[in-house]
Amino acid sequence: MTKSYLLKNAKRSDADAPCNRRTAKLIFNFQLLIFNFLALPTLAQCQQPTNMPAVASPTITEKSVKPWKAAVEISESDVAQQGIDAFFSIDTISDAVFSRMKGKSYGANCTVPRSDLRYLRMLHVDAEGCIKTGEMVCNKIIANDLLDIFKQLYQAKYPIERMVLIDDYNANDELSMRDNNSSCFNFRVVAGSKTLSKHARGLAVDINTRYNPYVRTRQGRRLVSPDNGTAYADRSRPSPYKIERGDLLYRLFIEHGFTWGGAWKYSKDYQHFEKR
Numbered sequence: 146m147t148k149s150y151l152l153k154n155a156k157r158s159d160a161d162a163p164c165n166r167r168t169a170k171l172i173f174n175f176q177l178l179i180f181n182f183l184a185l186p187t188l189a190q191c192q193q194p195t196n197m198p199a200v201a202s203p204t205i206t207e208k209s210v211k212p213w214k215a216a217v218e219i220s221e222s223d224v225a226q227q228g229i230d231a232f233f234s235i236d237t238i239s240d241a242v243f244s245r246m247k248g249k250s251y252g253a254n255c256t257v258p259r260s261d262l263r264y265l266r267m268l269h270v271d272a273e274g275c276i277k278t279g280e281m282v283c284n285k286i287i288a289n290d291l292l293d294i295f296k297q298l299y300q301a302k303y304p305i306e307r308m309v310l311i312d313d314y315n316a317n318d319e320l321s322m323r324d325n326n327s328s329c330f331n332f333r334v335v336a337g338s339k340t341l342s343k344h345a346r347g348l349a350v351d352i353n354t355r356y357n358p359y360v361r362t363r364q365g366r367r368l369v370s371p372d373n374g375t376a377y378a379d380r381s382r383p384s385p386y387k388i389e390r391g392d393l394l395y396r397l398f399i400e401h402g403f404t405w406g407g408a409w410k411y412s413k414d415y416q417h418f419e420k421r
């Protein structure tokens with residue numbers, strides 16, 4: 146992924162930028178092509194969604210319904226028009242998706258078969274109430290769990306800022322976390338160790354990463370990842386993206402059999418949920 150693309154993403158994810166301004170940027174940047182792909186007649190005005198459709202059971206598809214671009218703002222009326230299930234699906238890893246992953250999250254040493262992985266298309270709502278398209282690669286074992294969890298979070302307007310493949314950051318976890326990106330699969334070791342991470346099998350999810358950092362002590366020194374999330378290691382610090390024990394996101398993951406890194410004894414990984 147080019148540096149300019151990353152910079153563009155970084156700008157777009159600026160939590161301080163007003164919704165309308167970012168929407169205008171999207172109009173300028175993506176033009177009609179993207180909107181034709183998504184068949185979106187209007188742009189989001191970023192008003193608070195109301196009258197959300199009822200929760201439906203997870204939709205499983207084995208092939209892409211239509212081209213999908215993550216991190217695009219869409220309107221509530223578009224969702225209502227097409228139906229929520231058009232925006233939540235599970236797919237096998239297409240050649241197009243695999244070409245993004247190869248040599249990045251799916252390195253040459255990857256021991257997880259491509260056929261064990263799934264590509265999720267989802268929606269999420271950011272802290273300003275903007276609806277955005279999201280994407281995630283995970284293990285097929287937890288694909289239904291994640292679709293169900295994120296659909297419920299979307300319907301409850303639980304704030305999640307960004308959800309694109311970590312390959313857009315060259316599979317660099319620190320860069321992805323700095324951008325507050327939520328992601329799952331990445332064939333890598335646990336930071337600072339030789340142990341394969343649960344992310345390596347696509348069995349762990351990191352959410353709202355900048356505001357829910359990974360905090361651990363090494364040789365008496367406290368380390369916080371990402372570095373721009375250091376202030377949020379103080380869990381009394383308010384943030385619309387903070388994950389707390391007992392909140393809706395926490396409860397949904399626990400109900401689906403995940404454990405939370407924020408409950409670990411010797412380190413705290415507040416962004417992290419994994420299934421064993």
Ligand SMILES: [Zn+2]
Pocket residue numbers: 344349350351414416417418
């Ligand atoms: Zn994690």
